[in-house]
Amino acid sequence: MSESKKTCTIRENSKSGPKTLEKRGIEALQSESKCNKKKKFEWWKRSVIYQVYPRSFRDTTKNGVGDIKGITSRLPYLSSLGIGVVWLSPIFASPMADFGYDISNFTAIDPIFGTMEDFDNLLQAAHDLGLKVVMDLVPNHSSDEHEWFQKSLAKEDPYTDYYVWSNASGFDEVGNPLPPNNWISVFGGPAWKWVEGRQQFYLHQFLEKQPDLNFRNPAVQTEMQNVIKFWIDKGLDGMRIDAIKHLVEVEDLSTDEPLSGDPNVQDPNEYGYLTHPYTTNQPETLDIMRQWRILLDQYPDSKLLMAEVTYSGEEIDLVMKYYGTEEEPIADFPFNFNFIDNFHNRSDVTGFSLKFTVTEWLDNMPAGKWPNWVLGNHDQTRIATRMGKDLVEALNMMTLLLPGTPVTYYGEEIGMEDTFVSFEDSQDPSGCIWGPDRYMEFSRDPERTPMQWDNSTLAGFTDGPSSWLPVNENYVTLNVAQQEAADQSCIKNYKQLTTLRKAEVFFSGELAFPVITNEIFSYVRF
Numbered sequence: 001m002s003e004s005k006k007t008c009t010i011r012e013n014s015k016s017g018p019k020t021l022e023k024r025g026i027e028a029l030q031s032e033s034k035c036n037k038k039k040k041f042e043w044w045k046r047s048v049i050y051q052v053y054p055r056s057f058r059d060t061t062k063n064g065v066g067d068i069k070g071i072t073s074r075l076p077y078l079s080s081l082g083i084g085v086v087w088l089s090p091i092f093a094s095p096m097a098d099f100g101y102d103i104s105n106f107t108a109i110d111p112i113f114g115t116m117e118d119f120d121n122l123l124q125a126a127h128d129l130g131l132k133v134v135m136d137l138v139p140n141h142s143s144d145e146h147e148w149f150q151k152s153l154a155k156e157d158p159y160t161d162y163y164v165w166s167n168a169s170g171f172d173e174v175g176n177p178l179p180p181n182n183w184i185s186v187f188g189g190p191a192w193k194w195v196e197g198r199q200q201f202y203l204h205q206f207l208e209k210q211p212d213l214n215f216r217n218p219a220v221q222t223e224m225q226n227v228i229k230f231w232i233d234k235g236l237d238g239m240r241i242d243a244i245k246h247l248v249e250v251e252d253l254s255t256d257e258p259l260s261g262d263p264n265v266q267d268p269n270e271y272g273y274l275t276h277p278y279t280t281n282q283p284e285t286l287d288i289m290r291q292w293r294i295l296l297d298q299y300p301d302s303k304l305l306m307a308e309v310t311y312s313g314e315e316i317d318l319v320m321k322y323y324g325t326e327e328e329p330i331a332d333f334p335f336n337f338n339f340i341d342n343f344h345n346r347s348d349v350t351g352f353s354l355k356f357t358v359t360e361w362l363d364n365m366p367a368g369k370w371p372n373w374v375l376g377n378h379d380q381t382r383i384a385t386r387m388g389k390d391l392v393e394a395l396n397m398m399t400l401l402l403p404g405t406p407v408t409y410y411g412e413e414i415g416m417e418d419t420f421v422s423f424e425d426s427q428d429p430s431g432c433i434w435g436p437d438r439y440m441e442f443s444r445d446p447e448r449t450p451m452q453w454d455n456s457t458l459a460g461f462t463d464g465p466s467s468w469l470p471v472n473e474n475y476v477t478l479n480v481a482q483q484e485a486a487d488q489s490c491i492k493n494y495k496q497l498t499t500l501r502k503a504e505v506f507f508s509g510e511l512a513f514p515v516i517t518n519e520i521f522s523y524v525r526f
């Protein structure tokens with residue numbers, strides 16, 4: 001997200017130095033939850049999670065947009081990679097203002113991706129191959145085209161208070177309504193939109209087309225529980241909770257958020273112009289998520305619950321709260337974005353900064369919980385571009401062999417790079433909003449371009465005449481087929497590592513860092 005594309009300095013751990021052999025026991029990571037008999041060593045602890053961005057994976061309908069059948073056709077490929085969980089970014093009904101993160105029906109498949117039958121077939125085919133499937137739950141907001149919002153606009157009960165509505169705080173000299181407070185949308189500009197019909201503002205922490213649901217309304221909580229049940233009853237293996245920190249806002253909507261004073265943010269329309277103590281991480285959010293955990297724990301098999309919390313490294317204590325406690329677990333893990341947050345350039349990468357990043361998570365994680373390692377996703381510059389092409393294999397190796405669950409973004413197994421996308425070809429609203437001069441600071445299109453399967457036209461992503469985002473020009477040499485055929489390659493390395501990490505030793509024992517210097521990062525598992 002735009003809030004995270006900022007530079008950040010690594011806090012080096014001055015105590016680290018050459019030849020320190022520091023042991024970290026990870027037996028505790030395996031400890032059984034006392035209050036949940038079912039919780040053994042769950043399947044997701046042994047698995048690698050692979051994120052598919054459906055629009056960009058494989059198009060079977062020649063319209064230039066990836067689809068469900070395309071994903072199903074590549075399940076054998078995913079299985080051959082040795083991953084265990086396929087996480088699909090949203091494929092639900094959506095006007096696609098935010099490419100599926102604006103949902104107009106939480107329990108329907110968008111026709112651009114296929115049908116419910118296509119989804120059922122995908123799930124069955126994945127399960128037949130021993131793969132689990134996880135999808136996004138996007139609870140913070142719906143599309144403004146969702147029936148609930150349309151009925152809320154019309155004040156039709158019980159939908160009247162399904163969204164966060166507020167009266168104007170006053171009117172200016174020419175009669176324009178003034179919003180209740182100074183809140184800014186994550187994508188930029190005011191977070192409030194006036195609606196003539198209701199003579200009220202509604203809150204949108206993302207796009208205007210993504211009105212915030214009102215989780216202080218118990219009926220909304222029930223609706224979202226029903227959405228979870230719908231998909232899990234179909235056989236889904238878990239959910240990735242989107243933008244969870246935004247779920248609930250302070251009750252008193254006249255509360256302004258403080259200025260951040262960040263010298264790098266001069267534009268008052270930028271999210272970083274303010275800090276966000278009243279729109280993020282409210283205590284009620286954890287209570288609501290805890291209910292989702294309880295709901296999932298009623299199913300006989302373990303269901304995975306992952307939470308997207310924040311990219312702000314300063315908020316590590318807040319992030320850790322989303323694990324819950326041993327007695328009252330919440331998420332199986334909040335995503336560990338420290339490899340994204342701490343590394344913005346090749347020069348940020350040193351033995352010290354890597355060690356700091358690894359230990360920062362392990363040292364702050366609550367007792368009995370399980371780590372995870374994320375190198376990239378659909379909101380962030382790819383690792384090859386951010387941390388260096390020459391480091392991709394080493395970074396994959398590092399995350400695949402550390403204690404915990406690694407998360408791979410599609411294309412990272414071959415070292416795909418960001419793609420230049422001109423303003424004219426840009427699709428991502430979070431970039432386009434800023435116009436031709438600034439769109440590249442915020443656009444997420446470069447990391448969302450089509451999967452590079454082979455060196456045929458459009459990289460084997462589609463048999464149609466074009467693709468929704470341009471294919472990276474390097475596809476001719478950087479593609480799956482080429483790397484499969486080579487003696488040595490990123491993908492071959494990746495497969496060897498996923499095979500290696502199935503060994504029992506990777507799920508217990510100790511972790512130590514024998515040599516750490518500026519140039520060397522090393523660790524041992526024993």
Ligand code: GLC
Binds near residue numbers: 001101138243379
């Ligand atoms: C999350 C998603 C991002 C989306 C936003 C709004 O951060 O990862 O892609 O734009 O939520 O739903």
